[in-house]
Amino acid sequence: MAKKIEITNNIRKLRFFANEMTQQQLAEKAGASRQTIMAIEAGKYSPSLELAFRIADAFGVKIGEVFDYEVKGD
Amino acid sequence: MSYQEKKTIVSILTGILLLVVYCIYAFSKAQSGIVASDDMKFWATTILIFIGIGVVASIVIQIVFHILLSIAIAVKEQVRNGKCNDKEIEKTLELEMVEDEMDKLIGLKAMRIGFAIAGIGFIAALVSLVLNFSPAVMLNIIFFSFSIGLMMEGVTQLYFYRRGVRNG
Numbered sequence: 001m002a003k004k005i006e007i008t009n010n011i012r013k014l015r016f017f018a019n020e021m022t023q024q025q026l027a028e029k030a031g032a033s034r035q036t037i038m039a040i041e042a043g044k045y046s047p048s049l050e051l052a053f054r055i056a057d058a059f060g061v062k063i064g065e066v067f068d069y070e071v072k073g074d
Numbered sequence: 075m076s077y078q079e080k081k082t083i084v085s086i087l088t089g090i091l092l093l094v095v096y097c098i099y100a101f102s103k104a105q106s107g108i109v110a111s112d113d114m115k116f117w118a119t120t121i122l123i124f125i126g127i128g129v130v131a132s133i134v135i136q137i138v139f140h141i142l143l144s145i146a147i148a149v150k151e152q153v154r155n156g157k158c159n160d161k162e163i164e165k166t167l168e169l170e171m172v173e174d175e176m177d178k179l180i181g182l183k184a185m186r187i188g189f190a191i192a193g194i195g196f197i198a199a200l201v202s203l204v205l206n207f208s209p210a211v212m213l214n215i216i217f218f219s220f221s222i223g224l225m226m227e228g229v230t231q232l233y234f235y236r237r238g239v240r241n242g
Contacts, residue, residue, distance in 0.1 A: 024169065027169075027172070028169070031174070032172070032174045032175070032176075033076070033078075033169075033172040033173070033174050033176070033177070034076075034169070035076040035078065035176070035177075035235070036174050036175070036176040036177075039176060039238055039239075042238070043238075044237070044238025044239070045176050045238050045239055045240070046240055047175070047176075048175055051174075051175060
């Protein structure tokens with residue numbers, strides 16, 4: 001059986017280094033709602049690949065710098 | 075609380091209000107003996123009228139909700155900046171109303187729950203006929219199951235907005 005993975009993110013850190021970008025500003029840049037950005041940041045929602053790329057693009061970094069994963073139950 | 079959550083709460087309250095008004099109107103008429111409890115024409119007409127009222131009421135209530143939301147945004151702007159600008163209010167409303175992939179996913183998951191409840195209601199309605207209940211009972215079970223299904227769809231949406239949702 002495939003192992004469970006948990007997607008983690010560095011959005012809070014990246015927002016801080018992007019001159020304390022607000023969630024609303026990031027939402028506008030990524031074409032999502034603030035609610036969705038909040039949920040992603042809190043780990044309550046795993047975005048689609050397309051939105052993940054758009055978020056990375058909003059910070060001007062590679063997708064791997066925004067999202068990572070942890071294998072659960074090892 | 076986000077715009078989508080507020081909108082869902084308004085929809086749920088509208089649904090509850092309509093169901094209460096339907097119960098008071100239809101069952102008081104049936105109990106007073108003005109119409110026979112198995113008068114199918116009365117029940118069908120009442121349900122049709124209430125479906126119409128439901129559609130109109132939800133449109134009107136959503137319009138009132140948007141007006142109140144605009145006023146709330148204007149008041150917030152006034153308190154924060156000491157002035158309120160029409161363009162600012164419009165922009166804030168537009169940003170609040172954005173519907174993205176998470177809203178669509180939550181909508182789909184909630185719809186599945188709504189359909190399941192409506193389906194269970196339909197089966198229950200058929201069972202009621204098999205058990206020799208009046209066709210009026212069957213009609214009411216179908217009406218209630220669809221109404222409750224719609225409300226549960228809203229409740230499920232609220233649950234997913236609070237708890238979060240995962241793909242797959």
